[in-house]
Amino acid sequence: MAQVSIRNVALHFTSRRVGTVTALENLSLEIPDKQFAVIVGPSGCGKSSLLHLVAGLTEVSAGGCYVDDEVVTDPGADRGMVFQNYSLFPWLTVRKNVEFGLSIQNISADQRAQRAQHYIHAVGLNGFEDAYSSQLSGGMQQRAAIARALANDPQVLLMDEPFGALDSQTRTIMQELLLRIWEREQKTVLFVTHDIDEALFLGDVVYVMSGRPGTIVDSVGVTLERPRHYEMVTSSEFIELKRRIMVNLHREVEQAMMQNQEHLIG
Amino acid sequence: MTRLFTPKRSIPRSVEIGVGTAVAGSALLTWCLLSYLQLVSGAFLPRPDEVWTAFVKVLSNGSLFEHMQVSLTEIYIGFFLSSIIAVPLGIFMGSYRIVAAAIEPLVNFMRYLPVTALIPLLILWIGIGIEQKIAVIFLGTFFQQIVLCADVSANVSDDLYRVSYTLGVNRRQVITRVMLPATLPGVMDTLRVTMGWAWTFLVVAELVAASAGLGYMILQAMRGLHPATIFVGIFTIGILGLLTDLVFKMAKRWLLPWTVVH
Numbered sequence: 001m002a003q004v005s006i007r008n009v010a011l012h013f014t015s016r017r018v019g020t021v022t023a024l025e026n027l028s029l030e031i032p033d034k035q036f037a038v039i040v041g042p043s044g045c046g047k048s049s050l051l052h053l054v055a056g057l058t059e060v061s062a063g064g065c066y067v068d069d070e071v072v073t074d075p076g077a078d079r080g081m082v083f084q085n086y087s088l089f090p091w092l093t094v095r096k097n098v099e100f101g102l103s104i105q106n107i108s109a110d111q112r113a114q115r116a117q118h119y120i121h122a123v124g125l126n127g128f129e130d131a132y133s134s135q136l137s138g139g140m141q142q143r144a145a146i147a148r149a150l151a152n153d154p155q156v157l158l159m160d161e162p163f164g165a166l167d168s169q170t171r172t173i174m175q176e177l178l179l180r181i182w183e184r185e186q187k188t189v190l191f192v193t194h195d196i197d198e199a200l201f202l203g204d205v206v207y208v209m210s211g212r213p214g215t216i217v218d219s220v221g222v223t224l225e226r227p228r229h230y231e232m233v234t235s236s237e238f239i240e241l242k243r244r245i246m247v248n249l250h251r252e253v254e255q256a257m258m259q260n261q262e263h264l265i266g
Numbered sequence: 267m268t269r270l271f272t273p274k275r276s277i278p279r280s281v282e283i284g285v286g287t288a289v290a291g292s293a294l295l296t297w298c299l300l301s302y303l304q305l306v307s308g309a310f311l312p313r314p315d316e317v318w319t320a321f322v323k324v325l326s327n328g329s330l331f332e333h334m335q336v337s338l339t340e341i342y343i344g345f346f347l348s349s350i351i352a353v354p355l356g357i358f359m360g361s362y363r364i365v366a367a368a369i370e371p372l373v374n375f376m377r378y379l380p381v382t383a384l385i386p387l388l389i390l391w392i393g394i395g396i397e398q399k400i401a402v403i404f405l406g407t408f409f410q411q412i413v414l415c416a417d418v419s420a421n422v423s424d425d426l427y428r429v430s431y432t433l434g435v436n437r438r439q440v441i442t443r444v445m446l447p448a449t450l451p452g453v454m455d456t457l458r459v460t461m462g463w464a465w466t467f468l469v470v471a472e473l474v475a476a477s478a479g480l481g482y483m484i485l486q487a488m489r490g491l492h493p494a495t496i497f498v499g500i501f502t503i504g505i506l507g508l509l510t511d512l513v514f515k516m517a518k519r520w521l522l523p524w525t526v527v528h
Contacts, residue, residue, distance in 0.1 A: 057428050077434030087425040091447040091524050101433035104443070132524040145429075152433055 001068055002078075002155035002188045004031040004054060008063035010213075011049055023049050025213035027063075031205075036182060036189045038199040040245065041209030042253040044260075047192040050214070051158045054190060055081050067156060077101055080154030084161040086141035088133035094120065094144045095129040101152030119147035122181055139170040146178065150185065159191040163198065172230055175201055179228055196245050197233055200224070206241075208248045211256030218248050312494035317501075320494035329483070334502065336478040337468060340396055344403025345464050349457060352408045356415025356456075357449050366416070373412050381406035381467055385474050394475040399468060406467035407460045414460070418452030419445065451518075451525050458514040465507055 011024040023046040031037045041047045052058040054065045056075040065072040067079065080101075088097050098116040107115075120129055123143035133141050142162055149157060163171040175198060182189060193199055199206045200222055208218040220241055224232055232238055269275050294314075300306045301313040312320075324330040358365045359373070381402055388405075392398045422445065430444045472481025480499050487495035519526055 052428075055428075055432055057431060075428075075431035077432070079432060081429060081432040083425050083429060085423075085425060087423065087429045089426065089430075089444070089447070091450070091522075100430075100443075104434045104439065132527055134524065135527055148433070154432075158432075 001033050003033050003068055004037075004156055004188060004190060005029070005066040005069070006031075006050070006054065006063075007066065009050075009053060009060050009065065010062040011046065011053065011058070012061045022213040024053075025215055027215050029207065029216060031188060031190060034186045034188055036191065036202060036204045037207065038191045038193060038203035038205070039207045039209055040193055040196055040199045040249060041214060042211050042249065042256045043194055044256065045209050045211050045252070046214035047194075047209055048160050050209075051081070051160050051190065051192055054156070055079050055158050077105070077152050078154055079156045079158055080149035080152050081158040081160065082142070082145050082149050082162045084164045086133065086138065086145050086165075088141055088144055088148070090133050093130045093132060094125055094136070094147075097133070097144055098147045098151045100148060115151050116147075119151045120144075122150070122184075123147045123177065137170075139166055139174060142166065142174060143177070146181070150181065155188065157187050157189045159189065161193055162191075164193070164195075171198070176230065178202065179226075183227060196242055196249065199245070200238060200241055201228060201230070201233060206245060208245055208252070210252050211259060217252065218245070220245055308493075309491065310493060312497055316494040317497045320492065321498045321501075324483075324495065324498060330498070330502065333478055333480050333483045333499075334506070336396070337472070337480045338506070340399040340479065341403055341464055341468050344400040344468075345407060345461060347400070348404045348408040348411060348460075352411035353415050353453055353456075356412040357419040357445060357453070359412060360416035360419030360449075361422070361445060369412075373409050376405075377409040377413055382470055385471060389475055394477065399471045399476070399479070402471040403464050403467050407464050410463065411456060411460050414456040415449070415453055418456065419449045421452070422448040451522050454514065454518055454522065458511065461510055461514070462507065465503065469503065 006027060006029040009024055009027045010022065013021045013023055015021070027050065029037075039047050039050065049058060053060050054067075054072060056065075056072045056079065072079075088094075089100065092100065095113075095116055098119055099112045102112045102115060117129075120126060123146055125140065125143055125147065128136065128140065128144075133144070136144065146162070163174050166174060179202060191199075191202060196206075200220075203222050206220045206222060207216050208220070209215070210217045222241060224235070224237060270277055270281070297311075298314060301308070301311050308316075321330075355365070355369070359369060360366070384405060385402060388398050388401050392401060426444055426448055427440060430440055435443055468479070469481040469484075472479040473485050476482040476485075480503055484496050484499035487493070487499065
């Protein structure tokens with residue numbers, strides 16, 4: 001069980017140059033156990049900040065994040081995270097990267113190797129166990145990062161635009177790969193992206209976020225059946241959902257841009 | 267041909283070795299021409315064979331090794347003492363605001379103070395023995411190492427720390443599991459660069475006041491008007507520097523395999 005609740009969360013930054021900025025305001029979200037929840041929003045709306053709050057990497061200014069009704073105060077191994085820029089440890093091989101979390105928990109070398117091998121296989125990196133990240137392509141690095149997060153067996157998987165830096169063909173393959181793994185592992189996922197196709201293809205529910213201060217303006221239940229295949233992005237159902245999100249998002253992006261202009265002029 | 271003059275393009279191995287040999291060879295040739303044809307007086311520029319004779323002499327009477335041993339002892343002790351304190355301090359200064367707040371003002375003052383300006387004071391305080399040379403090398407490299415290591419550690423990606431926290435690392439473990447390995451390549455580069463500076467400080471210190479060492483050997487040779495021995499001293503320092511650099515390169519290959527694979 002891992003239910004994520006975000007209750008009336010606000011986040012303020014204070015910087016010397018622009019004063020206090022409200023990144024998130026009065027944001028609430030209930031993500032039931034084993035749901036694949038996706039957040040889309042204009043860039044700079046605070047999507048990543050929201051993930052950092054759930055991960056416990058940043059402190060909320062008001063409200064709280066809860067996992068199974070337990071308030072988040074610090075980062076922990078129960079909430080695994082995958083970042084946009086891969087962030088593998090460059091001094092470790094793929095195998096050692098995947099084993100990293102397990103070695104922190106003092107799990108025996110045998111078990112560590114077994115678990116690591118399982119997830120390396122699951123993400124299709126067999127044969128690259130002893131490679132360093134500098135020897136891998138972006139897609140392969142992100143596979144390793146996903147394997148590393150999963151090997152730790154977190155209850156919640158937080159993904160911060162993990163495929164944003166990949167070319168579109170690789171991205172499609174990675175999305176399908178992620179879905180196959182998720183269908184087997186059945187974890188609660190909170191996935192952030194600005195790509196509507198990606199959001200609909202992956203998610204059970206897609207939350208649309210407003211520009212700054214970020215808050216949830218729409219939640220779209222994705223009724224596409226699972227397991228999903230990439231041809232579904234051309235189905236009429238998919239396009240109907242996409243239209244709805246686009247209209248919302250377009251308005252938010254426009255408003256965000258206007259705000260930025262005012263900011264620059266003012 | 268155009269390939270040779272395109273920025274950052276690779277060139278054939280044969281050309282690479284060829285031009286390197288040609289430049290070094292013409293430097294040697296110029297030296298031979300100037301000295302053997304007496305274009306420059308022998309009192310200033312020794313002939314290569316004189317340098318060789320001088321080399322054999324200081325080698326056979328053991329004085330070269332004595333001076334080398336003194337210089338190497340001074341430089342390695344000074345450099346080692348400085349590194350074991352400055353490297354961790356610098357790493358912490360770059361990563362912990364509290365450490366930076368505490369020592370940055372002092373460090374920034376000291377790093378712009380040329381250590382050569384301190385030599386007279388150090389002679390007054392601790393004499394002209396080996397301790398003084400060690401102190402010069404220590405003070406010369408210490409503050410530079412702190413600043414360079416702080417820079418290395420400040421540049422470690424935030425995401426590496428973040429991802430390690432989400433994998434269950436605590437604030438104490440993050441030092442050994444992330445901070446140290448992430449800074450190691452930069453620290454090695456820092457050591458390599460500051461080792462070069464340490465040689466400069468050593469020779470300056472030995473030229474000012476010493477009773478042994480390669481710098482002292484050079485100075486004595488000047489006083490006795492033996493330019494050939496001066497050349498021997500200079501070549502010895504150059505070769506020792508080259509060897510030290512080679513050791514650093516090999517250590518990098520061995521300690522930091524991930525930085526050399528492609």
